[in-house]
Amino acid sequence: MIRRFAVVLPVLMLVSGLRAAEPEAPVLKAIPVDIEELPQVDPTPQRVAPSAVAPAAAKPLPSAETTAPTPPAPDGKPTGDDAVRIQIFLDQALFGPGVIDGKPGRFSELAMQSWNEVHGHPAEDWQPLLTEARKTVPNPFAVAIVPDVVKDWVDSTLPTDHEGQAKRKRMSYRSVIEFMAERYHTSDEYLAVLNPGKKLGNLKARDSLVVPNVVPFPIEIITGKKFEADTVMSSRHVVVDTKINQVRIFEAAPPALVVSEKEADGVVKVRRPNRGLVASFPITPGQPKFIKYGIWELKNCLELPYWRYDKSLLETGVRSSQSINIPPGPNSPVGILWAGLSKPGIGMHGTGEPETIGRARSHGCIRLANWDAIRLPTLIRPGASVEIR
Numbered sequence: 001m002i003r004r005f006a007v008v009l010p011v012l013m014l015v016s017g018l019r020a021a022e023p024e025a026p027v028l029k030a031i032p033v034d035i036e037e038l039p040q041v042d043p044t045p046q047r048v049a050p051s052a053v054a055p056a057a058a059k060p061l062p063s064a065e066t067t068a069p070t071p072p073a074p075d076g077k078p079t080g081d082d083a084v085r086i087q088i089f090l091d092q093a094l095f096g097p098g099v100i101d102g103k104p105g106r107f108s109e110l111a112m113q114s115w116n117e118v119h120g121h122p123a124e125d126w127q128p129l130l131t132e133a134r135k136t137v138p139n140p141f142a143v144a145i146v147p148d149v150v151k152d153w154v155d156s157t158l159p160t161d162h163e164g165q166a167k168r169k170r171m172s173y174r175s176v177i178e179f180m181a182e183r184y185h186t187s188d189e190y191l192a193v194l195n196p197g198k199k200l201g202n203l204k205a206r207d208s209l210v211v212p213n214v215v216p217f218p219i220e221i222i223t224g225k226k227f228e229a230d231t232v233m234s235s236r237h238v239v240v241d242t243k244i245n246q247v248r249i250f251e252a253a254p255p256a257l258v259v260s261e262k263e264a265d266g267v268v269k270v271r272r273p274n275r276g277l278v279a280s281f282p283i284t285p286g287q288p289k290f291i292k293y294g295i296w297e298l299k300n301c302l303e304l305p306y307w308r309y310d311k312s313l314l315e316t317g318v319r320s321s322q323s324i325n326i327p328p329g330p331n332s333p334v335g336i337l338w339a340g341l342s343k344p345g346i347g348m349h350g351t352g353e354p355e356t357i358g359r360a361r362s363h364g365c366i367r368l369a370n371w372d373a374i375r376l377p378t379l380i381r382p383g384a385s386v387e388i389r
Contacts, residue, residue: 086104149220183219
């Protein structure tokens, strides 16, 4: 939902991880909870041609708070432009804050704590992060142009029923504003705040829009690639914490997670940086009765999965012969990426409703916003261990 801004941040793994495509590879199907088999090759795979033109950068806007930043809230959380800066900085550093909306909530707090953990700062201290964000993200907003490819990815007539969706070739966005919101990792509501008086329901290609100045989610260069094992990324360890709704990715042999040393007064004087923590993202885990706790192996990872919908299976746990295939796309129930585990039918995947991450439970899988899910293949590959706790 969010296009790229001119902010050049230290970690830009998203675009590089998406650049390679293999047009001859098959598109695989993801499967809903409790199906006792791994995804199978679809007999009529759909290939999506990548855009020949790289996404254009948005034009940064000078910050109104450059000389006089707004003071933090009583609880220490940043406010005003600083709140957006921090969310953008965390997002680009691979510590997902959730939807970028200038309102740091629980996911922003968790992302801040993860960043502090890596750099050896006290867990609840916003100041080191704020200092770094002000240097790295001087302009938190930018003007983006609605790209011409929007015509290929927006379908206002997309049915809401699964039977109708199964007849389409793609689970597209339903509006241009939905396309732009996901492109810039934000929400329709926040874009309305940033663009007062603009008729967002009438947006079309070549129109301009103020957006958060973040590296965009480039849906047009996703082709349906299947990702293979990798020496480094396949050795990593993933922890899915269903209590705090966060997934954390570690190197194969990380150092101590947190080391604090206290002096006689009980005050923490030293915190050792945890360089083994690579990334963290907000998630929605499955319903408690469907969660498969334990340590599993990442078995497959692919873009633009088909999803087999079986109403009987989802409602009763009993498979029927009436299943239908829902086509790939950003509004698919499994979003734009499927990362299947060795526990059949369970995986990490995207979603067509990023605003529900952390709020609405899924059936049994682990949901991420599409802009976070697409980064998984740049961090982990088949063979990685995945602990659900």
